[in-house]
Amino acid sequence: MDQKYRLLDQVIGRFNSREGQLIRILQEAQNIFGYLPEEVQTYIAGKTDIPVSEVNGVVTFYSLFHTEPRGKHGINVCMGTACYVQGARNILDDFRRDLNLKDQDTTDDGIFTVKNTRCIGACGLAPVITVDDEVHGRVSRKEVSKILRKYRKLEEAAERVDDQQPERPAENQERVPAGH
């Protein structure tokens, strides 16, 4: 954890000299921690001399920030108009049903988080989903379970490697790329 706060200090040091960089700092902080829990918000408020209410106001205003931890793989189903008219809603529903997500967005095992996302601008390939940073275009409903299988397999393979090397660097586990 200390390591993460040290990284955060570096980020704040880099951006705080210029005015109006709170959003940038929060984005970097989210990259470091995976999400923005209250403690991180308070820490940033203290370091930047911005009231914590204002920091929280910004965090809750923008859809890219989240205050709950995310699954290891973020599945984002694009809900732009082009994807919507090509059936994106059914694909989102299929993912949620397949992963048994009812009210929550993250699976109980913490592997997948399924969200809809605003237009990512790849409308020519609609319907589009992104898994982590990878874009999948022209996704059909039949592909949903195939995609999930692929990432589950990756996960199992990673676990096997883990068993052999118990000391896995902590920072990679919660890393969520910017833009999700």
Add this chain to the structure above:
Amino acid sequence: MINSLKDLQKIRKEYLPDIELRQNKDIKSQQINIMVCTGTGCSSSGSKSMIDGLEKALAGSKLDTRVKVVKTGCFGFCKLGPIMVVHPGSIFYCNVSESDIPELVEKHFARGKIVERLQYEEPDTGEKKKSLDEIYFFNSQKRVALRHCGLINPEDINEYIATGGYFTLGKCLSREKSEEIIDSIKKSGLRGRGGGGFPVGLKWEAARLSEGPEKYVVCNADEGDPGAFMDRSILEGDPHSVLEAMTIAGYTIGASEGYIYVRAEYPIAVDRLENAIAQARAYGLLGENILGTGFGFNIDLRLGAGAFVCGEETALLKSAMGLRGEPRPRPPYPAQCGLWDKPTLLNNVETFANIPEILSRGHAWFHSIGTENSKGTKVFSLAGKIVNTGLIEVPMGTTLRQIIFDIGGGIPGGKNFKAVQTGGPSGGCIPEQYLDTPVDYDSLKSIGSMMGSGGLIVMDEGDCMVDIAKFYLQFSQDESCGKCTPCRVGTKRMLEILERITEGKGEMADLYELEDLSREVMDASLCGLGQTAPNPVLSTIKYFRNEYEAHINDKECPAGVCRELLNYSVDQDKCISCGLCAKACVAEAIIGEKKGRPYFIDRQKCLKCGACETKCPKEAIYAQ
């Protein structure tokens, strides 16, 4: 470091041969340039691994010295990606994959023979097209803002300079007065491309006349309209044109700092911008004493964090200062009171991309394109139910029919056209009878829609217009910042009514209520988001009233989209009684016996989730 126009000229000379080769001015050249699109569309289709494969195949071969692989911006034909264009000859290949590389290298690059199987086929004639210029999709366009997309490597400032880039800046700084620049832009008739259509020259003049020692230039790259990707493609394909225009703007209005507010959802665009800014700085084209004229200008990025309302100018400025992006009433306009309360000039990406070309080719040239009150060209993104999804640029005044049916190739799957939506959540749905409307700012407004930033979403008979209205309203309601009541509460109430209607619980009185509420939300909202949010609802009620009535009176969705009004059935002839549907059904609503008689669905139990439909290998399950 570039200190004068002479230095610029030197670089231009060095890199010009490649550019001329790509413009087919040097058709006999022994050199080969392979242009591969690395925009978001083609990258998603695998263009990056293709480039790696190409470079690997060429490295160490005899071709290495004469063949150059160039990453370039969007060609616009996103559907056929990854796209490759080989010069000389502008040979066009589509849907190229890594496995095609050996054949391309051996046949085309080494022996000059074209690989026919990767050529584009004109859909109505089936004719194979050799070069880019022979393809109707390309030769029917007029590219001004997109002039460098597909021509240069956006990550190399030298190539931009070779096309004449930064010379306009040099000319403005050394010879022109601010008044002359503003006068040229005014005379060109350029209007803001972000959607509002405000005359750009007037905006620049207002910012110039505002008093103050500090001023700012801001570029709005927060392209939030779902289904629009014009600005993204310009930033990915030609970032320097925006930097050059912003610097000219800074000189003209007396600003020394600029900001580009760009969506974080566009990672490639952000990378290219950062790279372009660093290169321009290293050359001294940004920073102090540009081209030895004593004028200094800097540009910094501000990343958006996913809020549609930040496309509105006052909200954008708040967000660029690191605050919640809530709009405020105007006046004062940003030209008087903008970033940190200082005079600020705010233009959109496409507007800026037009500026260097207008100033270098002259306002009369630009003025000669387009309609009476809308000059120049406009970039549109084509998406939805259209054959050629992608990006096009056409003169203002081109009709919707030409755009959708000629350039766009019409509707796929032999279906019928129903409507085209322009202007995103702020615009309206335009039915078939207005397809011959020439597209410009005023004509679209007169039929209840708007230009917006240029997203065109085509819908066919399989799309339910009530559902589309609900979709857009859901978007506006979700993105409403909550500051003013008419937008925050009004859009919510309207959405509830639409949900009732699509669930078959609507009454005719709901329609009148919707229309009344729409007018109130439009009149009383603080910013453009609320003022235009009812447009999709009003336009669909106006042009597709019968669909609303079918949902309300007959409890039917004619297009077969609204789930609550659908019934799933099994086609008894197609069913092979494999049982996969019954296994997928969580409600146990599908009854039958494996390898027995066809299955059937118990409508009392059916949740209408559609899971069975996706699992059926014979497409025997359908909704009606």
